[in-house]
Amino acid sequence: MKLIKSTIYSSIISLSLLLSSCESFLDIDPPKDQVSAENAFQDAKSAEATILGVYSNMNNFNNQFGSGLLAMLMSITADDYYSAFTSYDAYKLNNITPNTDYLDRLWSQPYSTIGHCNKVIEGVENSSLSAEIKKQISAEARFTRSFHYFYLVNLFKKIPLVTNSDVSSSNTQGQVSPEEVYNFLVQDLKQAEADIDDDYQGTERVRPNKKAVSALLARVYLYKGDYENAEISASKVIEDTRYQLMNNLNEVFLKTSKEALWQIQTVNTSTAGVNTWEGFSMVPVNATARGYYNVFQKTMDSFEVDDKRKTDWLKPYTITSGTFYTPYKYKIRTSIGSPVMEYNMVLRLAEQYLIRAEARLKLNKNKLAVDDVNAIRKRAGLILLPETIAANDLAIAIEKEKHLELLGEWGHRWFDLNRTNRAVAVLSQTKGNFTQEDTRIPIAQSILLSNINLKQNDQ
Incomplete structure (x- = not known):
């Protein structure tokens, strides 16, 4: 089934919010029009609405974890681009403290979605729905839960692994090791991969399918150091003829992109004409306006002559101090009166x-x-x-291509440099006195106060 359009999003959001709880991790207002939880899984349509609500909640407001905030903060913390707004200076200068702005959202919002997913999994499993519906909905919830745990463990290392909807236990649960989280991710994603349909649920790619799960599993295997399985999982995706590298780079981030494995449709609840919140935040207000997010000069120098990504995915502007480039993968700020053309790209073929x-x-x-x-x-x-390139040179070439290809997307650069222990060597060239301590993203102080068993992730 195609993701339900904005005219009935409010009912979907209400269904998903009823599945939420008042954990101190989460800041969720009660829905205005509640549907009783016991009715949420009485039939396939209602059960489907609960998982659709999870996706809509990920992207219903600007400057939230899933609507560009993670990508923005981690791009600034790495060497993708920086912001002219001083509120992000702590990330640009790698001076992040437990009281830094926005830091709490990188923890509370993923756990909010995880809480929703836990309730969906439990609700489906305890329902009288058909086995086919149970598998599909539960697999989507497992995939989405794993997606958020992937980012939590890479941001904060030791984290609570909450797998049920018991409020009292989740609010007092301690942290587990990254290895335990990764083992859980492999187990959960393998089950999701086995259960989920290979076909998309509708004509768009806004609900994950089997290949989207395989893609995330390939990334998890790579980060885990299981290279054989990373190759196998990535190959499953690459060999599927539904997916293609788009020759026209200007078509990659459209909602019709054949490169898309999983996209999220923006829930437009506050600003008319928004296609993606990232586009709304970063695209200049008109053709002659300046940008407020500038690609680091060291990164600009990495582009080779004739690289189409510099031409098509960056937008130059000139002010008195010089010419700068702003990210331009999403090209629509708003399109009032016109059809939505772009969706938030979450997983795409090039990464595989x-x-x-x-x-x-x-x-x-x-x-x-x-x-x-x-x-x-x-x-x-x-x-x-x-073909004769030396192995060491090939490793650097892969690192460079991943940087320029995925620039600004979902924090790839930050996580890649940290997992390969290259952050200090690379970022010190752009950031100056960048040290190993600067690779740590602390847990927000407000989060620590919400659970007495949480400990700061000091190195």
């Missing part, structure tokens, strides 16, 4: 080529790794790498 390239390099399949990198370089209009 780069995941497989890195996995293959680790498995000493260097020529195959070169082929994967060259698929991305060819699309960008660049000279292909030679």
Whole structure:
């Protein structure tokens, strides 16, 4: 079923919010029009509405975890781009403290979604729905729960692993090791992959399918160091002919993109004409206006001559102090009176080529790794790498292609540099005196106060 449009989003949100609780982690207002929880899973239509509500809650307001905030903060913390707004200076200067603005949202909002997913899983399993519906809805919830746990563990390392809807236990639960979280992710995603339909539920890609789960699993395997399974999972996605690297870069982030594995449709509840909140925040107000998010000069210098990504995914503007480039993957700020053209891109095919390239390099399949990198370089209009490239040079080439290809998307650059222990060596070139301590994202003080068993993630 296609994701229900904005005219009836309010009812979907109400259904999802009734599944929420008043955990101190979460700041969720009670819905105005409540439907009793016991009715939420009485039939397939109601059960479907609960999982649709999870997706709509991820993207219903600007500057929230799933609507561009994570991408923005981690891009600024790394070397993708920086903001002209001083409220983000702590991230640009890597001077993040437990009291830094927005930090609490990186914890509370993923746990809010996880709480919703836990309730969906429990509600479906305890219902009289058909086995087919149970598997589909539960698999989508497991996938979405794992998606958010992936970011929590990479942001904060030791985190509570909450897998039920018991409010009292979740508010007092202590932290577990990253290894335990990753083992859980593999288990949960493998079950979701087995249960979820390979077809999308409708004509758009706004609900995950089997290949979206495989894509996230490939990333988890890569981060876990399981390169054989990372290659296998990425190959499942790449070999599916429904997905293609779009030759026209200006079509990659459209809602009709064949590169999309999973997108989120914006719930437009506050600002008319929004396509994506990221586009609304970052696209200049008119063709001659300046941007307020500028790509770091060191990153601009990394683009090779004739790289189409510089031409199509960045927008130059000139002021008295010089010419700067602002991210321009999403090109629509608002489109009042026109159809929505762009959706928030969450998972896309290009990442799978780069995941497989890195996995293959680790498995000493260097020529195959070169082929994967060259698929991305060819699309960008660049000279292909030679098959004889040295392994060390290929590793740097993969790192560079992932940086420029996924620039500004979902914090990839920050997480990649940290998991490969390259953050200090790379970011010190842009940030100056960048040290290992600067790689730590602390837990917000307000979050620590909400659970007496939480401990700050000091290194």
